[in-house]
Amino acid sequence: MIKYLKTDDSKCVGCMTCTAVCSTLYFKEDNPAKSAIQVQDKGRGEFHLVACDQECRKCVQECPTQAITVAKTGVVMINKNLCVGCLACVAVCPIGAMRFFPGHRYPFKCIACGACAKECPKDALSIAEKEETAESRAWAEVIAAVAQPKE
Amino acid sequence: MSTYTRKDFNVLAEQHYELRPVKRGYNMRTLYVNVGTRTIAEKPVSETMKAKFVGGKGFGLKLLWDGTRPTTKWNDPENEIVIAMGPICGNTNYPGSGKSLVVSISPLTDIPIDSNVGGFFGPFLKFSGFDALELQGKAEKETIVFIDGNEGTIQLLEAPADLPTDTHVLAELLTHAFAHDEKDLQNVSVVSSGRGAEVSPLGLLNFSLYDKRRQGVRVKQAGRGGIGHVFRDKKLKALVVRYAGVHQDSNGAANPAEVQRIGLKLHREIVVNDDRQCKMRRQGTAHLMEVMNDYDLLPTKNHRYGQDPKGPEIASWVWEKLLSQHLPDGCWYGCTLACAHAVDHFELQTGPYKGQKVCVDGPEYETAAGVGSNLYVYDPHGILELNFYCDTYGIDTISFGTTTSFLMECWELGIINAEFTGGIDLSWGNWKGAAQILHDMVERKPFGVLAGKGVKFLSQYFVSELGADPQLMKDIALHGKGLEQSQYISKESLAQQGGYYLTNKGPQHDEAWLIFMDMVNNHLPTFEKKAEALHYFPMFRTWFGLQGLCKLPWNDIEPADNHKYAEPNKVPEHVQNYCDLYTAITGEPLTPEGLILQSERVYNFQRLFNIRRGYGHRKDDYPPYRAVGPVLPDEYFARQERYDKQIREKIGLDPSTMTVEEKLKVIREYRMKQYESLVDAVFARRGWTMDGCPTPEHLRKIGMDVPEAIETAEARIAGRI
Numbered sequence: 124m125i126k127y128l129k130t131d132d133s134k135c136v137g138c139m140t141c142t143a144v145c146s147t148l149y150f151k152e153d154n155p156a157k158s159a160i161q162v163q164d165k166g167r168g169e170f171h172l173v174a175c176d177q178e179c180r181k182c183v184q185e186c187p188t189q190a191i192t193v194a195k196t197g198v199v200m201i202n203k204n205l206c207v208g209c210l211a212c213v214a215v216c217p218i219g220a221m222r223f224f225p226g227h228r229y230p231f232k233c234i235a236c237g238a239c240a241k242e243c244p245k246d247a248l249s250i251a252e253k254e255e256t257a258e259s260r261a262w263a264e265v266i267a268a269v270a271q272p273k274e
Numbered sequence: 275m276s277t278y279t280r281k282d283f284n285v286l287a288e289q290h291y292e293l294r295p296v297k298r299g300y301n302m303r304t305l306y307v308n309v310g311t312r313t314i315a316e317k318p319v320s321e322t323m324k325a326k327f328v329g330g331k332g333f334g335l336k337l338l339w340d341g342t343r344p345t346t347k348w349n350d351p352e353n354e355i356v357i358a359m360g361p362i363c364g365n366t367n368y369p370g371s372g373k374s375l376v377v378s379i380s381p382l383t384d385i386p387i388d389s390n391v392g393g394f395f396g397p398f399l400k401f402s403g404f405d406a407l408e409l410q411g412k413a414e415k416e417t418i419v420f421i422d423g424n425e426g427t428i429q430l431l432e433a434p435a436d437l438p439t440d441t442h443v444l445a446e447l448l449t450h451a452f453a454h455d456e457k458d459l460q461n462v463s464v465v466s467s468g469r470g471a472e473v474s475p476l477g478l479l480n481f482s483l484y485d486k487r488r489q490g491v492r493v494k495q496a497g498r499g500g501i502g503h504v505f506r507d508k509k510l511k512a513l514v515v516r517y518a519g520v521h522q523d524s525n526g527a528a529n530p531a532e533v534q535r536i537g538l539k540l541h542r543e544i545v546v547n548d549d550r551q552c553k554m555r556r557q558g559t560a561h562l563m564e565v566m567n568d569y570d571l572l573p574t575k576n577h578r579y580g581q582d583p584k585g586p587e588i589a590s591w592v593w594e595k596l597l598s599q600h601l602p603d604g605c606w607y608g609c610t611l612a613c614a615h616a617v618d619h620f621e622l623q624t625g626p627y628k629g630q631k632v633c634v635d636g637p638e639y640e641t642a643a644g645v646g647s648n649l650y651v652y653d654p655h656g657i658l659e660l661n662f663y664c665d666t667y668g669i670d671t672i673s674f675g676t677t678t679s680f681l682m683e684c685w686e687l688g689i690i691n692a693e694f695t696g697g698i699d700l701s702w703g704n705w706k707g708a709a710q711i712l713h714d715m716v717e718r719k720p721f722g723v724l725a726g727k728g729v730k731f732l733s734q735y736f737v738s739e740l741g742a743d744p745q746l747m748k749d750i751a752l753h754g755k756g757l758e759q760s761q762y763i764s765k766e767s768l769a770q771q772g773g774y775y776l777t778n779k780g781p782q783h784d785e786a787w788l789i790f791m792d793m794v795n796n797h798l799p800t801f802e803k804k805a806e807a808l809h810y811f812p813m814f815r816t817w818f819g820l821q822g823l824c825k826l827p828w829n830d831i832e833p834a835d836n837h838k839y840a841e842p843n844k845v846p847e848h849v850q851n852y853c854d855l856y857t858a859i860t861g862e863p864l865t866p867e868g869l870i871l872q873s874e875r876v877y878n879f880q881r882l883f884n885i886r887r888g889y890g891h892r893k894d895d896y897p898p899y900r901a902v903g904p905v906l907p908d909e910y911f912a913r914q915e916r917y918d919k920q921i922r923e924k925i926g927l928d929p930s931t932m933t934v935e936e937k938l939k940v941i942r943e944y945r946m947k948q949y950e951s952l953v954d955a956v957f958a959r960r961g962w963t964m965d966g967c968p969t970p971e972h973l974r975k976i977g978m979d980v981p982e983a984i985e986t987a988e989a990r991i992a993g994r995i
């Protein structure tokens with residue numbers, strides 16, 4: 124199963140509570156540019172919420188140092204001790220959910236901690252679970268195909 | 275296989291050094307190691323050295339110049355191997371930033387060779403605290419140089435007597451021996467060679483990287499010019515560096531956020547465009563195979579032809595299936611162009627490792643052409659096996675391919691036979707015969723050793739020992755200055771003939787690749803235009819070597835709107851990226867013109883290095899005729915229409931009244947005359963005399979006014995050297 128932050132654009136009113144919670148929790152400041160959950164203003168009172176779906180795992184496949192791994196919960200995590208800050212993961216993320224802040228050494232992303240979901244006044248965010256898919260398993264198959272057989 | 279631990283390596287000498295972070299791309303010191311006297315010393319980098327030589331190949335050549343005499347031979351103890359990185363090297367954001375530049379006096383050419391190589395060694399060495407590593411002397415015992423960049427120690431270690439030499443075994447053993455634990459494996463990089471390099475001047479150096487996904491060591495090659503032969507002659511078994519802790523700003527950039535910005539821009543361009551452009555992420559440089567075959571440029575049978583109906587059997591889509599997919603196969607962190615592919619679990623059919631399953635690094639284009647089509651080998655397995663054995667024995671696939679194709683042609687022409695080869699059948703296409711040459715080389719059987727001496731030596735040997743026709747041998751031995759030509763057909767592109775033979779080190783395509791501009795798109799119709807291109811591109815590409823950069827992310831990926839620029843061949847947006855990146859790291863401003871000037875200084879210095887050693891005359895810059903036009907009647911007939919047309923339109927004769935011998939003769943005279951005019955134009959554009967010597971005025975103008983450069987130029991012009 125994959126744990127992830129489920130978003131519902133139709134409920135979002137753009138109050139930016141989630142970005143404040145996220146960036147304060149992880150960066151000690153209220154700054155939407157440092158929030159893993161992003162609120163995009165589409166105009167006419169409509170908003171689009173962007174957070175990692177934990178499923179495509181293109182970043183896991185791309186990371187040269189294997190700093191990005193999949194936790195038991197299915198959540199994609201970055202290990203800062205291994206990250207060399209190349210930002211390849213940022214470039215391959217198809218939805219822009221892998222983020223970085225200029226001058227910071229490491230990228231950051233949503234790890235489905237649920238802090239924002241708790242505070243969202245409109246229930247636009249929630250922690251949910253979903254099944255693994257062919258796509259979500261692809262990265263592991265690539266490795267299995269090339270790894271040296273253990274003696 | 276037995277394993278080794280640190281205890282197995284006897285310490286011969288040891289020195290500690292002060293750890294300091296890299297500042298703005300530089301350490302401002304280099305490391306000197308003499309394996310003969312067991313001396314280990316730091317050398318400061320002066321501001322003049324930085325200003326004039328920049329880094330990388332510039333530092334390498336400067337150190338090599340100072341460390342050797344004009345008469346130093348490749349196997350004299352004072353010959354050096356210098357590995358140098360450059361200020362941009364090691365940043366993890368901009369694709370293609372992990373290259374090391376290796377220089378030495380080449381056993382093939384007797385002049386400096388430079389080779390650009392990936393792998394983790396260079397960046398780790400830089401973060402360990404040095405801008406270059408200078409190796410000199412000859413060891414008494416098999417020696418390993420070990421640098422621990424976290425502890426600040428340098429050791430000379432004695433290699434255990436039973437430690438193997440072939441790279442795929444040695445690099446793996448040493449990586450495990452020097453890593454503290456499993457997690458530390460990726461922090462170790464090894465430079466090694468192989469048993470072939472002990473006997474052959476085609477010997478190369480392998481630079482390793484630990485591949486976490488494959489759980490094994492991969493290698494990239496400093497291939498050209500026989501540096502591996504020098505390495506083994508010094509009884510250097512390996513170099514090992516260990517450095518843990520690479521991070522986004524290990525390079526100490528003046529503006530790290532700007533480095534991120536420029537890097538991310540290119541990452542995004544690659545992610546979006548690569549699939550529509552070169553497919554480097556899937557095929558690596560092997561994407562070129564069918565393009566070259568289609569344009570009559572893929573070397574076939576010792577460059578006799580440029581095309582064959584069998585071409586598609588080794589086309590890119592064949593390689594794409596064999597190469598493992600969806601892996602971040604960069605030769606350094608952050609290279610999303612990721613051309614460093616491999617074939618996994620490949621079962622060998624010949625030689626000492628027969629039956630073993632191995633990981634083959636490559637094939638790159640040059641290898642697939644060199645030991646493939648050029649030998650008339652269209653069996654991908656054969657190409658992979660030759661690729662593997664060349665690498666592990668420490669033999670350059672380009673030189674080996676060109677040498678073996680020469681031998682196969684000599685076999686076909688009846689100059690050599692099975693008696694001469696020790697029973698090896700060198701018919702076109704017999705890859706097992708080619709593999710046997712390699713195996714016989716490491717076993718030091720007479721023909722293996724002889725074949726390993728390279729094309730220049732063999733062509734002269736066949737004249738003196740076998741009575742071969744001297745002119746024919748000269749014509750079909752594809753080398754310049756002693757270095758084997760790399761794998762593009764240059765016959766129909768005068769500019770590329772210059773791109774190959776008006777080079778400092780010999781015919782390697784890394785200075786200029788002008789075939790498409792010249793032959794296909796006809797952008798260089800005049801001698802002046804060709805000369806301008808033979809000024810700009812070699813200078814521009816030299817810059818990669820000063821910085822520790824890879825050439826591929828410059829034009830094997832292009833911005834979607836590149837064609838809208840005035841000079842799309844230069845990829846102007848990427849040129850600007852490089853200037854911005856240099857400024858972001860070093861804090862120094864740089865314009866595209868300034869970039870060319872940095873290179874021009876070093877390029878001219880390298881020319882003067884050749885001159886200092888008695889070379890660098892105009893006469894040293896001529897191609898063998900095979901690189902210029904058809905040597906044999908069947909080459910003429912294969913492209914009769916093209917050549918007849920040239921006789922009619924360019925030469926003004928009527929081919930229908932001429933014998934093929936007459937036609938070959940007039941074509942030859944015409945083309946060699948064209949080449950002379952090209953040399954005149956290029957030398958003039960480069961600010962050189964008509965004998966190819968940079969003038970003192972030109973040197974002053976470009977700021978390469980260090981005393982040794984001016985003195986050398988004056989001495990040559992006065993006829994003293």
Ligand code: SF4
Pocket residue numbers: 185186187188189190191201205206207208209210211212213229230
């Ligand atoms: S920035 Fe870090 S996590 Fe992302 S791909 Fe590079 S090394 Fe991996």
Ligand code: SF4
Pocket residue numbers: 369370371372392603604605606609610611612613614824825826827
């Ligand atoms: S393009 Fe290829 S050779 Fe160049 S740096 Fe990237 S992986 Fe290495």
